[in-house]
Amino acid sequence: MLATLTLLLGLPLTLATEPPTCAPLVPVTFDNSTIPGLLGHWIYISGASRYPPHLAELKALKHASFSIFPSSHEDELNTIEVLRLNETCVVKNVSKIHVFWHNSTLMHVDDQTVSIAKVIQSDKDLLILKHISHDFPSLSLSARTPNVSKEHLEEFKAQLHCLGFTEEEIFSTSEKDACPGEETGEGNTDPQPE
Template identity: 75%
Template sequence: MLASLTLLLGLPLALATELSCDTRLVTVTFDNATIPGLLGHWVYIGGASTYPPHQEELKAVKHATFSLFPSSHEDELNVTEIMKVNETCVVKTTGKIQVFHHNSTLAHVDDQGTSTAQLIQSDKDLLIMKHIKDDFRSLSLSARTPNVSKEHLEEFEAQLHCLGFTAEEMFFTSEQESCPLPGEKTGEGDMEQQLA
């Protein structure tokens, strides 16, 4: 579920050029531009978590993309996700993101439960999210394209190190593991795709 939530959120803000361990993650306070800034296509890049179920999920996700669309409800977004989990491609079209303006949080709701996160100030084409689960630490990165600059990736990894994560506890996806779009033919015939 962490990967799903991670995949779902983005926000245009300025990313500091250098991060140090005493630089706090600055959360975003929602305003009128926040929700429109979330809409569109995103690619999940990677993340880390101290919450054991999220660690297992991060290990299993090889590639993931998601798109956010307006809902008929003002404080809700519809989500479509395409993920490669181990060797299986999964398409989910039933997810929802609930927007809570009073505390500037987002909650991803699906058949597995609810995950909550805060947006972290970042570049307009990046998404950094701090996931909220008791006292567990979790941070994730998504982007508008799979091509994240080396500098942005290094800054994200440095922030993970500052939070106490080792390289072995960080999980990143690969564009080479991407799933075909629904209806797209690969010619390989051996890729299983499930609609959830």
């Protein structure tokens, strides 16, 4: 009896110390509703990457927002980005996002930089991207508003921990660092185009 009681009392401690179960990231399969769901204004919230060019940008990034809108081609989207890199506001006027329907991936082309990502299934007001960068893990979270629920943020951070990232390797932006006019996603007058 004492052995059974000791076992039952010790079981919660054993369960509490086990690492969390990592649910697999489930990519979205593109269909006719996927792309319209991506259109509009987004605010970059948090992310982590071990890909050196992305990591350098994450370290300098204080705030970012972007708008995705249709282009004249079915397999292409346009995007405008407003970034605060350290103390400088930058507007990247129009870059392209190529849509690859056959493997449900997006490719962002910006000057000489190419990034490929899969959209991960999540809440309709969240945009989680798993970046495919030369076998370097990379995940980012954007949202329709700067106010992401604590639960959604914790779930995202748990996924980053499952990918092997520590708290120190996770970079988050702050709404207080938004560029003038960026808060609403309209009328960015102060930043200078890159």
